[in-house]
Structure formats: structure tokens, C-alpha cells
Amino acid sequence: FLYCCIWEIAQQALNGSLLYNYFICNVGAGEQDNWLRTTFIQRHPTATRVFVEMRFVVRDCNSFGADSLTCKETFNLHTSEADADIGTSFRKGQFRKVATIAPDEISGVGDMQINTETRVVDNLSRKGFYLAFQDIGACVAIYSVRVYYKTCPATVKSLAAFPETVAGGENQALREVAGACVENAVSEDQPRIYCTVDGEWVVPVGQCQCRPGYEPKNDSCQECKPGFFKTSVSNEACEHCPKNTEPSSSGALSCPCLQGFYRAPNDPLTAACSGLPSAPQNLAATTAQMAVGKLQLSWSPPADTGGRTDITYNVVCDRCEGSVCQPCGEKVRYDPSNTDLKEISVIISELEPHLNYTFTVEARNGVSQLSPQRATHTINTALHYTVTAMHLVESSPTSLSLSWSVSRWAKPSSTRYELMYRKKKDEEKNKVTTYTVLVLEKNSVQIIDLSPSTVYLFKVQALSPEGNPGSYSMEQEFSTPAEGKSVILGAAVGGGVMLFIVVVVLLLRRRRKNSHTRQGPEDAYFSSPEQLKPLKTYVDPHTYEDPNTAVLKFASEIHPTHVSKQKVIGVGEFGEVYRGILKAPGRKEAAVAIKTLKPGYTEKQRQDFLSEASIMGQFCHQNIIRLEGVVTKFKHVMIVTEYMENGALDKYLRDHDGEMSSFQLVGMLRGIAAGMKYLSDMSYVHRDLAARNILVNSKLECKVSDFGLSRVLEDDPEGTYTTSGGKIPIRWTAPEAIAYRKFTSASDVWSFGIVMWEVMAFGERPYWDMSNHEVMKAINEAFRLPAPMDCPSAVYQLMLQCWLQDRSKRPRFQDIVSLLDKLLKSPDSLKAIADFDPRVSIRLPSTSGSDGSPFRSVSEWLESIKMSQYSENFSMAGIVSMEQVLQMKSEDIRNIGVRLPGHLKRIAYSILGLKDQTSTLSVFAV
Structure with missing residues (x-):
């Protein structure tokens, strides 16, 4: 240490130990200005912030009696930067003040109360610095000074190694640090992490992952054990070799298939190996209820699928005439297809009668292409000529003339027909059914010697040239007319019938079209243009x-x-x-x-x-x-x-505390309310409406943001309350939502009331430093946040309406928008100010600090009301004790450099609270 004036060095026994100290005690000699300076302290090149820990003793001024008129109980800490040691050279003008140091414990006569205080010296940039201690009239002894900086220790996070890093200062709250992946780990982007000012690592970015054949263990990547493998870059554990594979060696990337088993080209290396399927089962051909020239081929899946689910089928057709067989070719049609079938049936058409067909069905899976083996099932079948329709050409009391059609492959010159008919009344009388059978050379016949007014049943089948029969047609009824009548039906009659059918179809289509154009009862809602555009609704x-x-x-x-x-x-x-x-x-x-x-x-x-x-x-x-x-x-x-230039609303308000009028603040609230009305109209519930989730652009327009429901709602663990359904931001949430997770537009209205309070209080934290449980208890006991300073009465009354316990009585967002519009149209309505109690609203005990004892220094008092930026102003004005503060008036506060109206009022109201004079504010008319 280099000291001037009358600082002295001494030694003293304390608790059996000999302590050295620098002391000064010149309380009776008027104004004092005594300095004690350290030697040159070299700075770490990246340490821009250092901490100064001081252990010292200050004697109680009252113990000096009448000699203590100029006695002080504080001293000042100063610093000066330099690029080289300047030796014993000392000039007070080179130093800047860091802080005023006040003791927690004041020593009396005969006792020794050692205090420990730590202060931050920030924004250091030169090679080194000096510390100096200024005595302005105290009796003080300094026992030790420890100077240190904080570092984030060397660490491994997410398989990335990061070196020890010096923590940044207030201008670099998060210092970005690049790392390197551990051995056998890789990353697409270089891993990075942030070092906070408190020496803690946060938000690792760029995760490293183990190479193929390695798995993460104890912050390193280790080889897969034998019988295990890993195919890709990831942080997954190694896997057991899958089914039908050979055991692997150490560090294996995959496990090879056993003989006779395969992996399909698209199968991942992690998949088990597969075998070939067995043949399809129960192959059958069906012609019943099929049209002419068609059959249905069906089968059952194979008994063994080879361990796969991607089974498909191929159908192969061969046609045989005599002993000669050849592929069916393109003439045959398949529905849906004859290759890569996933169904277990197929309809085959364009087949010719009286030919033998061989159908082969092959079962395949994803690995069939890797083996020459095939799994097939074959069936033989044949088709016959089929009668497709029977028509009445002419009738008389004793005869009927009929004709019929056959499949188009039948050759009339080589086809014969077998016709069977009987009287219908034989069936009705439960007699033995007697058919008459005729073998014909052509597809028409006239039957005579029939009874008048009688119904006959007919069916016919085609015969091949070799005499092989086809299937009979359906039985059809035809009647002979009564005596004296006859009917001739030909092409003209048939054409008339078709014309009638066409007319009926057209009439039915027109009626259906007209029915679509009519408006039914259920369409009444859409009868006007406005109703044709239903309100858009949010889709989760x-x-x-x-x-x-x-x-x-x-x-x-x-x-x-x-x-x-x-x-x-x-x-x-x-x-x-x-x-x-x-x-x-x-x-x-x-x-x-x-x-x-x-x-x-x-x-x-x-x-x-x-x-x-x-x-x-x-x-x-x-x-x-x-x-x-x-x-x-x-x-x-x-x-x-x-992009919103001014960022989050809460931070913007804190940065511009006292700089905006009530009219501007209400305008911002109106924009937020309009956005929430829109969301409410869409049936969307925000659940996390807070000033931190409102963004502000360069025009001071406010926009609702942050719609990610799965995120952590607050960085501060005390900011959320965990329930079985997730986390809730207690300070902003309606009581029914906290208790029963009943989130509605009405709970968003409660949150909007809290946002109103935040805005009018320039970003103050709702419920101050109360814990979550204290907040919930207070709300349930009907406590509501008091009016912020200078808050218009109409605005505060709207807040209270938003905080009604019965959610059905809270205003809707459209009501809130309407009210705020009225206030903005009549600025005079904002002049009436709500009642304000500084002891409650500034959240200070009337005359005490955080521990219930009187404030010991001006800086402590200013810090408690978040006005510590004015500490230097008070010090430069010579106001260094709370007694002097209590004597200040509004003009005194303005004269020391407090210009912003909001800051001026906060300090003035705090002094008023300290003096416990809540009956009048006239002294502090601002």
C-alpha cells in the first residue's frame, strides 16, 4: 500500500491471532480527506470485471462524545487504471469512485466488530489498476483486501469440452465460448456455450454426437461391445445385434445377415434380417356371379412371411389349346393389377370360353429380389359359353317366339343350345316339376302348342362343339296372351323401351338438380352474404x-x-x-x-x-x-x-421509466386489448399474457406474441407454479386457473389486468418480492395490487374489474377495447388520479431496510427503490446520510440532477413514506 496523510499501519491481537491493519481515526480535526492506495494490480487480459472484498472495522461516532461533531461512519472505494506501474506517483484526479462503504456492524469502546463488504469494479480495459480508500472523517481500520475475478470452470457438456473462461462484465452479460468435441465425437456446427457474469455455464449450442460404432458414457464416446453395433452419428446407445444376424466385433457399425437371410435395399442396418415367404395358400378360381369372360382368383396369405409385412403378389396367366400353352398376353385384363398386388384376390377379364387357363400366383416380400427362389401356387381352369340375355320376340295364345345372346367368343356356326321350359302353375300347385327340353342349332326358337293366358318359365345354356355344357341362364317368365290377342315385339318396340328409359333418367336427373338448388331449413343460416362467411375459429x-x-x-x-x-x-x-x-x-x-x-x-x-x-x-x-x-x-x-425494434414491453418500460405520459401508456394498452379481442373472437386462450410476452416496434405499437404452449413460462423458478398439468405463471394467472386449470377468455382478462398494472408501473414486477405462495394466499384473501403512482382512476378501476373473483362478472375484451377508446377520445378523463400510498405501492417498510433496521446509507436506500443510478448525484451533492435525505424537498431533489418526472416522484414519495406523512403530498408537489 501507498498511503498519504495520516493512515497508519498497526498490529492487533484478535481471538489469539495477530492481525495487521491500516487505520485512521482523526474524528475531531474537522473535514478530512485521507487516502490509502494499493500497489499496481495486473489485470487478466480478459477480466473486465473484478470483485473487491474488504474486511474492516468502523467505530461508533457516539463513542467519541463531543469530539464527534464531524465524525463519519463510512469511507469511499476508488479505482484508477494504468498500463504500467507509476510507482509512488499519486494524484486524486486519476481516480474514479466505485462505492461508498458502510459497515453492517459498528464497534463500540472495547469491542471489535469486523465487517466484510464486496464491491464490483467493472469495465476494466487497461493492463492493470490501483485501488484507493478515501477517509472523510471516520475512525476505520482495514484488515484485508481481496481482489478476484470469476471464471466459468473447464467442463464437458453434451460431449463438448470447454476451457476455463473468465466471466464477462455488465456490457457482456453472456460471453460466448467455443468448444471442441471429445475424442470419437463430431458435430455439424462448432459447439458453443455461454459464460454468465456469475461464472456459470448456460445454453449449450451445437451438440456433439458419437461416431458410428461408439456410444456416450461418462462424458466420452466408447466403443460398442462385441454383439452390439451402432450405425450412425448419434448419442443413442449401442444396440444388440438383431435377429438372424451374426455376432459383431467391438466397435461394429452393423451386424451381417446369416446365410439365407437378407436385408432389403431400403431396410436400415438396424433392422433384423428377413427370409423368403412361403407360397400362397388355398388358391381358387370363381366364375359365379361374374360377367361374361371373367373370373375371380383368390388365395390366402403364405403361412411364413419371412418375418416381414411387405408381402405382395404377382399373377401369371398361360392359355392352353390342346397341348400347346403360351402366355395370355396383353389381351387379358386384371383388376386392380397382376403385379405388386397387396390384396389377396384379383378379377381377370377378357378370357375366352372353352380354353384351359393356368394361373400361377407368386408371393414376394422385400428381399425376394435378392434370391432366385420363388414361392408359387398354380391352378388350372376353363370358361364356357354363357347366355347373357333372353328376349320375347312374338307371342300368341298358343305360341311364344324367343331369342337370346351369348358371349361374343361363341361362333354361331359351331354352337348349339339347350332350352328348358315349364308352366309356372305346376310350382304353385306343388306338383312334380316337368320340363320340356329342346336342343337347337341357333339362338332363337318358336314354341307352339302352348296354353292361352299361361305363364311359362324358360332357361337356356350354350353347348360347345364337343358337347360340353356351359352354365344355365337365369330363369325368365314369358306369358301367352288370351284368345283373340297377339303381341309383336321387334326392334322398334325395343327401341321404344330404351327411349322411355332415357326419358325417365333425364327427368330424374333434372329433379335431382332442382332439389340441390332449393334451400332447405338447415340452409336458412346462410341466407345473407354476411352469413355466408362464418367467423374463423382457431384450430389446435x-x-x-x-x-x-x-x-x-x-x-x-x-x-x-x-x-x-x-x-x-x-x-x-x-x-x-x-x-x-x-x-x-x-x-x-x-x-x-x-x-x-x-x-x-x-x-x-x-x-x-x-x-x-x-x-x-x-x-x-x-x-x-x-x-x-x-x-x-x-x-x-x-x-x-x-422484427419488433424495441423488444419486450416490460424491459422497454423499465428502460424508459417516467418518460411517457398516461395517454401514451393507455394507447399501448388499447393495442394489446385489441389483439386479445381478436384472439378471443377466434376462441383462442393465450394462457401466458404478460408484459414480457408483448413486443414493441419503432412506432410504439404493441403486439401479442409467444404462442408456444410447451415452453418453460419463466426463467425464474419462483415465477411458475407446477401442477399435474404443467407450469403456471402465478403472478399473472386468474385464481380459477391456478386452482382448477380453468383457462378461458375470462382468465386472459385477469392477466390483462396484471399487464395494465405493469404498464402503468413502468415494468415493475407484480406483487414485488412476494413468493408464489404469498401471492396465492393474498389473492384468496381478497388482496389486489394497489394503484401505481400517477395511475388514472378510470384505468385502475378497470384493473379491479379484471380482477373480480367471479369470472362471469369480469369485462370481455370487446368491453375493454370500447372503454379504452372512450378514455383516449376524452384525455381529460385521465386527469383524475387514483389514491396512492407510497408505503404500499413502492413496497417499502416506512422507516426501515430489508431486515427491519433503519437504512444505514443513502446508497442502500436508493437501491431499495431501484434508483441506484442517482447514488453519485447524492454523493456529489454532499448528501451522505439518511438524516440529510429526510430534510430534502422536491426542489432539492431536482437540483441534484433528477429530471425525469417519474423518478422525481418515486424518490419524493419514498422520502414521504420514510417520514410517515401520508396525510398530505403538498410538500412534494412535482
Whole structure:
């Protein structure tokens, strides 16, 4: 140490140990300015932030009696940077103040209360620095000073090794560190991780994966054991060799098939090896109820499928005349096909009668092509001529003239027919049925000697030239007329019948068409143009069996070459968020936000990531964040949205505390309410409405965002409450949603009330530092957040309406939009201010610090009301004790450099709370 003036070095026994210290105690000599400086401290090249831990003793000024008029109980810590040791040279102007140091424990006469305080020296950039301690009239002894910086220790995460890294400073809260994959591990992108200012590793990006033949164990990649294998780059464990394979050696990439077993070309190496199928079973040919020249071939699946499910069948047809056989050729038709059949039947047509056919059915599976063996079943069959129709040509009381048609392959010159007929009344009288049989050379006949007014039944079959019969036609009825009548039916009559049928068909079609044009009772809702456009309703993408279908339906695909990343603006649950540019063909270049999915993701992570796009893509409103599109068909999955320049609403409000009028804040709330009305009209419940999930653009337009329901709702573990159904953000959630998970538009209205409070309080945390359980207990006991400072009474009354316990009595979003519109149209309605109690609303005990004792320093008081940025202003003005603070008026606060109206009021109201004078605010008219 280098010291000037009257700092002295001494030694003292404490608890049996000899301690050295630097001390000063010149309390009775008027104003003091005594300095003690360290030697040159070299800085680590990357350590921009260091911590200074001081152990010291300060004596109680009251113990000096009348000599203590100028006594102080604090001293100041200063620092000065340099690129080289300047020796004993010392100038106070080279130093900047770091902090005022106040003791927790003040020593009296005869006792020794050692204090330990730690302060941060930030933004260091030169090769080294000095520390200096300034005494302004205290009795103080410094026993030790420890200077250190924090590091993130060397570690292995996700199979990537990261070196020890010095933590960053306030200008680099997250320091990005590149790592390297461990031995036998690889990564498409270089693994990275972030080191926080507290020396902790967070958000690893770029996961390493073990090479084929290796599996992860104890932060390393180890060879697969014999009998195990691994085919690809992944972090999966090695697998047992599958069925029908040979045992593998160490580090195997696959297991070879046993002899007689195969893998299909498209089978993964992880699949078991398969055998060939056996032949199809129970092959049969059926002609019953088939049209002319058709048959149905059917069979049963093979008894042994070879261990596969991809069984198909091929059908081969041969036609034989005598002893000569040849392929049926293209003339024969198959329905649905004769190759790669998955069904166990096929209809074959265009067959000729009186020919022998041989049908062979082969069973195949995915490995049949790898072996010359075939599994077939063969059947022989033949077709005969078939009578297709029978017609009445002429009738008389004693005769009937008939004709019929046969299959087109029959040759009239070589075909004969067998006709059978009988009286129908024989059947009715339950007599023995007697048929008359005629063998004919042509396909027509006149039958005579029949009885008048009698019904006869006829059937006919065709005979081959060799005399082989075909199947009989269906029996048909024809009647002889009564005496004196006869009927002639020819081509003209037949044509008339066909004409009648055509007319009937046309009439039926016209009637059906007319019936479609009429409006039934169920169509009454759609009778007006407005009703023809039903309200669009939100569709939950999780109801789709394949989530990728929802993405394709609701989001536009963007080619990755149209998107360029510029700068990381955040780190989300799934990966980094970038600001970038979208250059889509035919569209103007636009700034966008790009959410990325970190490498090494699982399919579930990919679906969860894209579900937000499936939701967002259904919305189109100026106060809802706009989805530009997605990139899903390439390696790097992305969600692209419009870019909101001012980021999250809560942070924007905190950064601009006191800078906006109530009119501007209500305008922002109106935009949020309009977006929520749109979502409510679509039957969508947000569940996580909070200022952190509202984004602000350069025009100060607010847009609702964050529609990913599966994400962690808050970084702070205290911010969520875990139930059997997931996590709930307690401070923003309606009581029925917390207790019963009853999420509705009414619970979103409760959350909107909390957002209103956040906005009017410039980003203050709802319920301050209360725990979740304290918040739930307070709400159930009817506690509601008090009005923020300068909050219009009408706005606070709307908040209270949103927080009604009975959800059915809360306003709807359309009511909220309407009310906010009225307030904005009448700015005078915002002048009436809600009652404000600084002791409650600023959340400070009236006269005490966090532990119930009086504030010991001005800096502690300012930090407690989040105004610590003015510590230097108070110090420069010589206001270094709480007694001096309590004497300040509004003009004094303004004179030390507090200009923002919101900050001025916060400090003034806090002083008022400390003085416990809540009856009037006239002294602090701001």
C-alpha cells in the first residue's frame, strides 16, 4: 500500500491471532480527506470485471462524545487504471469512485466488530489498476483486501469440452465460448456455450454426437461391445445385434445377415434380417356371379412371411389349346393389377370360353429380389359359353317366339343350345316339376302348342362343339296372351323401351338438380352474404395426427437462401434468436426476427418448436405478431416473424421509466386489448399474457406474441407454479386457473389486468418480492395490487374489474377495447388520479431496510427503490446520510440532477413514506 496523510499501519491481537491493519481515526480535526492506495494490480487480459472484498472495522461516532461533531461512519472505494506501474506517483484526479462503504456492524469502546463488504469494479480495459480508500472523517481500520475475478470452470457438456473462461462484465452479460468435441465425437456446427457474469455455464449450442460404432458414457464416446453395433452419428446407445444376424466385433457399425437371410435395399442396418415367404395358400378360381369372360382368383396369405409385412403378389396367366400353352398376353385384363398386388384376390377379364387357363400366383416380400427362389401356387381352369340375355320376340295364345345372346367368343356356326321350359302353375300347385327340353342349332326358337293366358318359365345354356355344357341362364317368365290377342315385339318396340328409359333418367336427373338448388331449413343460416362467411375459429395444431401437416397448412415455407442472419438478439428455449433480413421474390426486403432450433434436436423438440408457427400462422391482426414463414425442409429449422425494434414491453418500460405520459401508456394498452379481442373472437386462450410476452416496434405499437404452449413460462423458478398439468405463471394467472386449470377468455382478462398494472408501473414486477405462495394466499384473501403512482382512476378501476373473483362478472375484451377508446377520445378523463400510498405501492417498510433496521446509507436506500443510478448525484451533492435525505424537498431533489418526472416522484414519495406523512403530498408537489 501507498498511503498519504495520516493512515497508519498497526498490529492487533484478535481471538489469539495477530492481525495487521491500516487505520485512521482523526474524528475531531474537522473535514478530512485521507487516502490509502494499493500497489499496481495486473489485470487478466480478459477480466473486465473484478470483485473487491474488504474486511474492516468502523467505530461508533457516539463513542467519541463531543469530539464527534464531524465524525463519519463510512469511507469511499476508488479505482484508477494504468498500463504500467507509476510507482509512488499519486494524484486524486486519476481516480474514479466505485462505492461508498458502510459497515453492517459498528464497534463500540472495547469491542471489535469486523465487517466484510464486496464491491464490483467493472469495465476494466487497461493492463492493470490501483485501488484507493478515501477517509472523510471516520475512525476505520482495514484488515484485508481481496481482489478476484470469476471464471466459468473447464467442463464437458453434451460431449463438448470447454476451457476455463473468465466471466464477462455488465456490457457482456453472456460471453460466448467455443468448444471442441471429445475424442470419437463430431458435430455439424462448432459447439458453443455461454459464460454468465456469475461464472456459470448456460445454453449449450451445437451438440456433439458419437461416431458410428461408439456410444456416450461418462462424458466420452466408447466403443460398442462385441454383439452390439451402432450405425450412425448419434448419442443413442449401442444396440444388440438383431435377429438372424451374426455376432459383431467391438466397435461394429452393423451386424451381417446369416446365410439365407437378407436385408432389403431400403431396410436400415438396424433392422433384423428377413427370409423368403412361403407360397400362397388355398388358391381358387370363381366364375359365379361374374360377367361374361371373367373370373375371380383368390388365395390366402403364405403361412411364413419371412418375418416381414411387405408381402405382395404377382399373377401369371398361360392359355392352353390342346397341348400347346403360351402366355395370355396383353389381351387379358386384371383388376386392380397382376403385379405388386397387396390384396389377396384379383378379377381377370377378357378370357375366352372353352380354353384351359393356368394361373400361377407368386408371393414376394422385400428381399425376394435378392434370391432366385420363388414361392408359387398354380391352378388350372376353363370358361364356357354363357347366355347373357333372353328376349320375347312374338307371342300368341298358343305360341311364344324367343331369342337370346351369348358371349361374343361363341361362333354361331359351331354352337348349339339347350332350352328348358315349364308352366309356372305346376310350382304353385306343388306338383312334380316337368320340363320340356329342346336342343337347337341357333339362338332363337318358336314354341307352339302352348296354353292361352299361361305363364311359362324358360332357361337356356350354350353347348360347345364337343358337347360340353356351359352354365344355365337365369330363369325368365314369358306369358301367352288370351284368345283373340297377339303381341309383336321387334326392334322398334325395343327401341321404344330404351327411349322411355332415357326419358325417365333425364327427368330424374333434372329433379335431382332442382332439389340441390332449393334451400332447405338447415340452409336458412346462410341466407345473407354476411352469413355466408362464418367467423374463423382457431384450430389446435395438436389435434393433427401428424403435426407436420398443421405446419404445412398454416405456415408458408421459406427457402433458406431468402433469409440472412445479422445479429444475435436473444437466446430462447430452443436456440438463438437473430435479427435478420428477408428477401423473398416479388416482395420488398424486410427486417425480421429469426428463431432457430439448435442442432441435435429430437423430433419432439422440432414439433414443439414448430407448433408456435402453426398457431401464429392462423392469426392476422395488426396487434398480433406476424408470422412471415418457416424453414422446415432443410437442416436448419427456423421460424421467421416480423422484427419488433424495441423488444419486450416490460424491459422497454423499465428502460424508459417516467418518460411517457398516461395517454401514451393507455394507447399501448388499447393495442394489446385489441389483439386479445381478436384472439378471443377466434376462441383462442393465450394462457401466458404478460408484459414480457408483448413486443414493441419503432412506432410504439404493441403486439401479442409467444404462442408456444410447451415452453418453460419463466426463467425464474419462483415465477411458475407446477401442477399435474404443467407450469403456471402465478403472478399473472386468474385464481380459477391456478386452482382448477380453468383457462378461458375470462382468465386472459385477469392477466390483462396484471399487464395494465405493469404498464402503468413502468415494468415493475407484480406483487414485488412476494413468493408464489404469498401471492396465492393474498389473492384468496381478497388482496389486489394497489394503484401505481400517477395511475388514472378510470384505468385502475378497470384493473379491479379484471380482477373480480367471479369470472362471469369480469369485462370481455370487446368491453375493454370500447372503454379504452372512450378514455383516449376524452384525455381529460385521465386527469383524475387514483389514491396512492407510497408505503404500499413502492413496497417499502416506512422507516426501515430489508431486515427491519433503519437504512444505514443513502446508497442502500436508493437501491431499495431501484434508483441506484442517482447514488453519485447524492454523493456529489454532499448528501451522505439518511438524516440529510429526510430534510430534502422536491426542489432539492431536482437540483441534484433528477429530471425525469417519474423518478422525481418515486424518490419524493419514498422520502414521504420514510417520514410517515401520508396525510398530505403538498410538500412534494412535482
